[in-house]
Amino acid sequence: xxxxxxxxxxxxxxxxxxxxxxxxxxxxxxxxxxxxxxxxxxxxxxxxxxxxxxxxxxxxxxxxxxxxxxxxxxxxxxxxxxxxxxxxxxxxxxxxxxxxxxxxxxxxxxxxxxxxxxxxxxxxxxxxxxxxxxxxxxxxxxxxxxxxxxxxxxxxxxxxxxxxxxxxxxxxxxxxxxxxxxxxxxxxxxxxxxxxxxxxxxxxxxxxxxxxxxxxxxxxxxxxxxxxxxxxxxxxxxxxxxxxxxxxxxxxxxxxxxxxxxxxxxxxxxxxxxxxxxxxxxxxxxxxxxxxxxxxxxxxxxxxxxxxxxxxxxxxxxxxxxxxxxxxxxxxxxxxxxxxxxxxxxxxxxxxxxxxxxxxxxxxxxxxxxxxxxxxxxxxxxxxxxxxxxxxxxxxxxxxxxxxxxxxxxxxxxxxxxxxxxxxxxxxxxxxxxxxxxxxxxxxxxxxxxxxxxxxxxxxxxxxxxxxxxxxxxxxxxxxxxxxxxxxxxxxxxxxxxxxxxxxxxxxxxxxxxxxxxxxxxxxxxxxxxxxxxxxxxxxxxxxxxxxxxxxxxxxxxxxxxxxxxxxxxxxxxxxxxxxxxxxxxxxxx
Numbered sequence: 001x002x003x004x005x006x007x008x009x010x011x012x013x014x015x016x017x018x019x020x021x022x023x024x025x026x027x028x029x030x031x032x033x034x035x036x037x038x039x040x041x042x043x044x045x046x047x048x049x050x051x052x053x054x055x056x057x058x059x060x061x062x063x064x065x066x067x068x069x070x071x072x073x074x075x076x077x078x079x080x081x082x083x084x085x086x087x088x089x090x091x092x093x094x095x096x097x098x099x100x101x102x103x104x105x106x107x108x109x110x111x112x113x114x115x116x117x118x119x120x121x122x123x124x125x126x127x128x129x130x131x132x133x134x135x136x137x138x139x140x141x142x143x144x145x146x147x148x149x150x151x152x153x154x155x156x157x158x159x160x161x162x163x164x165x166x167x168x169x170x171x172x173x174x175x176x177x178x179x180x181x182x183x184x185x186x187x188x189x190x191x192x193x194x195x196x197x198x199x200x201x202x203x204x205x206x207x208x209x210x211x212x213x214x215x216x217x218x219x220x221x222x223x224x225x226x227x228x229x230x231x232x233x234x235x236x237x238x239x240x241x242x243x244x245x246x247x248x249x250x251x252x253x254x255x256x257x258x259x260x261x262x263x264x265x266x267x268x269x270x271x272x273x274x275x276x277x278x279x280x281x282x283x284x285x286x287x288x289x290x291x292x293x294x295x296x297x298x299x300x301x302x303x304x305x306x307x308x309x310x311x312x313x314x315x316x317x318x319x320x321x322x323x324x325x326x327x328x329x330x331x332x333x334x335x336x337x338x339x340x341x342x343x344x345x346x347x348x349x350x351x352x353x354x355x356x357x358x359x360x361x362x363x364x365x366x367x368x369x370x371x372x373x374x375x376x377x378x379x380x381x382x383x384x385x386x387x388x389x390x391x392x393x394x395x396x397x398x399x400x401x402x403x404x405x406x407x408x409x410x411x412x413x414x415x416x417x418x419x420x421x422x423x424x425x426x427x428x429x430x431x432x433x434x435x436x437x438x439x440x441x442x443x444x445x446x447x448x449x450x451x452x453x454x455x456x457x458x459x460x461x462x463x464x465x466x467x468x469x470x471x472x473x474x475x476x477x478x479x480x481x482x483x484x485x486x487x488x489x490x491x492x493x494x495x496x497x498x499x500x501x502x503x504x505x506x507x508x509x510x511x512x513x514x515x516x517x518x519x520x521x522x523x524x525x526x527x528x529x530x531x532x533x534x535x536x537x538x539x540x541x542x543x544x545x546x547x548x549x550x551x552x553x554x555x556x557x558x559x560x561x562x563x564x565x566x567x568x569x570x571x572x573x574x575x576x577x578x579x580x581x582x583x584x585x586x587x588x589x590x
Contacts, residue, residue, distance in 0.1 A: 022250040025581055034251050035237065035258035036580035038559070040283035041272040042233075042262045045402055047431060047448045049224060050210035051192045052127060052134050056454060057400075058306050058465040058549060061192065062285065065569040066235060066260075067218040068195040071102065071120070072186050074566040078360040078471055080187045084115065084196070084219075086169075090182070096162070097144060098178040102171040108240035109198065110223040117165035119196035119219075125158045126202070127193065130489040133455060133499070136193030136469035137486035138478045141518065142185055144174045152489040152496050179521040183360070188470040195219070208436075211445050221255045221573045228264075229431070229446050235260040255573050256561065269404060282556040282577070285570070289404050292342035292552075299343070299552040304568035305354030305468040306549040307347055308409070310397070310461050314542050315504040318393030318422075319460065325541035327384040331416050333376035334547060340408050343552035346374035347545035350466075350534055354566055355473045358523040364473045368531045371538045372545060381420060392421035395460035400450050401430035406463045409546065429453055457502045465549065471566055473530045474517055480505050480537055481514040505542035558583075 024032040043059040051068050054060040071085040084104050091099045107115050124143075127134045130152040140146045144162030162174030175185075188194070198217050205215045213227050221241050226234035237255045239245055251258070266275050273288040275281045287295045312319045312328075319325060334346035345353070348370040355364035385391070397414060399406040407428060414424040429450040436443050453459055469475040478484035480501045487499035500506055510533060517529040537543070551568040558578040563571040577583065 023252050023256055023576055024250060032250060033581065035256060036577035037259040037261060037584050038257055038283060038575070038577055039261050039263070039281040039583075039585075040285065041266075041269075041276070041281055042235075042260065042283070042285045044269070044286060044400075045229070045264060046233075047229070047446045048211050048451070049216055049218075050207075051195050051197075052123075052132075052136065053451065054192050055135050055467040055469050056451070056464050058304065058467060058551075059286075061304075061306075061467055061567065062551070062569060063235075064192045065220075065565075065567070066222045066572060067220045067224060068192060069220045070191065070195040071189040074187060074190045074471055076564070076566055078187075078354075078356050078362075078566050080183070080190055080360075083190070085186075085189075092178060094174070096174045097176075098180065099162075099172060099174045100182070101166065102173065104169045104171065105242065106169065107219065107242045109217050109219050110238050110240060111217050112240055113198075113217075114168065115196060115219050116168050117171040119198060120171055120194075121161075121163050121165050122199035123197040124163055124194065125161055126197065127486075128161060129158055130496075133487045134193060135479050135486045136191055136475065138484040139188040139191055139194060139470055139472075139475055141484070142175050142180045144176050146176075147483070150486070150488065151483065151498055181521070181523065184472060184523075187356070187360070188472060188475065191470045191475075193469055208445055212443065214443075222260065225259075231263065231265050233262045233264065257572060257575055257577065260572060268402075276554070276556075279556070282559055282583075284554045285551075287343075287552060287554065289340070289408060295552070295554060296342055299554045300562070300564075301343055301550050301552045302564045302568040303345075303353045304549045304551050305352050305471060305566070306568075307350060307352045307466045308344065308546045308549055309347075309350070309464050309466045310413070310544040310546065311459070311464055311503050312542055312544065313457065313460050313462075313504060316395060316460050318390075318395050321388050321390065322540045323384045323388035324390050325544065326539070327381040327388070327390075327420070328417055329372070329541055329544045330377045330381040330384065331420055332413060332544070332546065333416075334372070334374045336376075336412065337409055337547050340412065341405055341547060343550040344547035345550065346372075347547050348372050348374070350537060350543060350545045351473045351476055351530075352468065352548040354471060354568070355468060355476070356471050357473075358527040364527070364530070367527065368534065371535055376416070378419070385420060392423070394423040394425070396425040396427040398427045398429055398450070398453060398459040398462040400463070401428035410463060427459075454502060457504065461544075466543070466545075473527075473534075474514075477530055477533050477537065478514050478518070480507075480542060481511045482506060483511065484514055484518075501542070503542040505540065507536070507540055510536050510540070 043062040046063050051064045054064045069083050072080040073083045086103045086105045089101045128149045145160045148156040149158050164172045166172050202209045209215050222235040223238045225236040236259050242254050269288040273291050276284040312325050338344050351364050353365050357364040357367040397410045399410045410426045417424045432447045482500050485501045490497045513533040517526050520526040561574040561576045
């Protein structure tokens, strides 16, 4: 009898906890407040919120992870976990070939339309469209016809891709063969580039769909509700993120904060850091360069799978010889760059920490040799230049104008390369504005000119946050192979030539290693091939890795509940703000 009573009491207590499980404050009229409004500095400016172009800018990654969600997530141990995927069923003997049926969890877009299987189909077709450039394309090459579509093989169209919507919540994937590593494929599905997208919105607004709040639609925990260049960027909890407004009583069932607000009108990183120190903002996602040494032991620091790199234009006459590019790399003291940036590690290869080797919990970087020295070897650099018969030349380093870190690094590197006899100019690139008038309405759009220069290969040397599309090293290394670059096909040429990597790099030996890795079913043997490919890549040196980036943030003591993933990105879904009503802006409208 006592046992029964105890069980009943436990059940009642659990029911009471569940029924009152909210962080929201109850108002006088019996309704609940919507939650905390957190003033912060999330990242440097972002002008385009298209997740399929987010792998060249760490600031875009920080924001995209809050706006979109894919089939899977990667945990801190490198293992994939289910996100939009509810369950899956392997069908090895399907009439179409080796297939998998994926059942989706039910959730909605920020405009209340259901997230459907067809949204994945359309998104992945866009990645593989030969008219589009997307560095993440090779993540899908295990799908039937994916590679053939990207290189525009005769008789194969994007509609032949091995992905289809069986019904609203069922996605069917058909693979190129039965050797596919499903664990690896599902890890790849966590890539921000493979999240679902709305074809109806992209068809209506074209490439501008992700540049204004009036057109962008997201499926993640937050919605982009306000975006003003040089002003306020406001992310607001999505009321439809796995939540049924008709059944779920509390707004914060899945997402605790109501709003995340960054006001760029406060100024640059220096001013933002000052605002944090004055208690005006409560989260600092980018510490001013001048303050980083002071914050070194105060910040939460997490490795990111991002390599701050210089891409060389190998078609530039001054930079065309591998010996010259290696010499330029040898002259750089990466320890000094770490001193400049504080939150970074010297790059010892191109593939950063966070990449897996042959198992989910193994490290590609730790499993391979150091291919780059942290210190400078100026005399060796001069010797290489002498053997190459090069005695200087003139070129520029293109950097983001709004990044004080990129500018500081470029100033140092330009000085070093100048000591080798080169004339080096720094080219800071910002944004431009254009307007579109429809009827009586005129809309202003901001173009990221840096991104445009990168895509067009319009640079001598360019500073890139080279982010891994996935935690698989293949996704990063394969981009330098023509067939796997993701840059699509020149549809206007009679021969339909595949566009190379933006550096213009081409190597038959490198292509062969990537092809072997692509076809190798054994994970250990595949990893060995990728290590060989990385070594060859850095001998040819179309890319000069500088440092492995780290995400460093500080937050007020009134905030708690931060989590980070394998990408080093901060998850704000369960962040709490103590006594949040005290800090709510008076002008905030519920």
